[in-house]
Amino acid sequence: MEYCKNTLCYDDYYRLRQSVGWMNFSEEQTREFLKQNLYTVTAVDKSYTVAMGRLIGDGMYHMVVDVVVQPEYQKRGIGTHIVNMLIEYVEGRVPIGGRASIFLAAEKGKEGFYEKIGFKLIPHEYCGSGMRKGIQK
Numbered sequence: 001m002e003y004c005k006n007t008l009c010y011d012d013y014y015r016l017r018q019s020v021g022w023m024n025f026s027e028e029q030t031r032e033f034l035k036q037n038l039y040t041v042t043a044v045d046k047s048y049t050v051a052m053g054r055l056i057g058d059g060m061y062h063m064v065v066d067v068v069v070q071p072e073y074q075k076r077g078i079g080t081h082i083v084n085m086l087i088e089y090v091e092g093r094v095p096i097g098g099r100a101s102i103f104l105a106a107e108k109g110k111e112g113f114y115e116k117i118g119f120k121l122i123p124h125e126y127c128g129s130g131m132r133k134g135i136q137k
Contacts, residue, residue, distance in 0.1 A: 001043050001050075001078065003085060008040040012049040016068040038062065039089045041082045045073070053082040055089060062090050064104040083117050105132065 010031050017024050024030070036056070043051035051069040055062055064086050069079045087102060094100045106114050111121060122130040 001045055003081060004042045004044055005085075006037070006040050008034060008037070008042050008049075008052055008054065010034060012042065012052065013066070016049070016052050016070060017066070019070045020068055022068070039086065041085045043069070043073075043078045043082060051078045051082060053079075053086050055086045059093065060100055062100060062102045064102060067104075079113065080117060083114070087117070103130070105130065 010027065013030060013034060014024050014027075025033075037054050038057055039055040041053050042049045050073045051067075053067040054065045056065060057063055064083060067079055067083060069076075069082075090100050090102055102119075104114060104119065106119075115121070122128070
């Protein structure tokens, strides 16, 4: 397995989301936001992209989004490796004396996967409940 940085393209993004039954965004919207990632990681098996993860944010606050491993490649440590690369990207940019936060919204039932990597369920001792507002036109 090869892990590639900042090579995620529209076709792979669309196909991977579809492979796990997630709704896709419009092509125009997707192409635009893919230009604005802080960092992406893809897993490639024999020239075929089988997994992805994206990091968005401003340098202090980050969000892990679109962590997808094609179903037949799951349970092989690929998702863990991708998330760890996203975390390492943030860790490498926090200056001495600085701090940063990484958030995510886990798919229902996948919370344990992220807890094993060090994420905490919200609410906890420092944070209230996470919240979300969706907008659809």
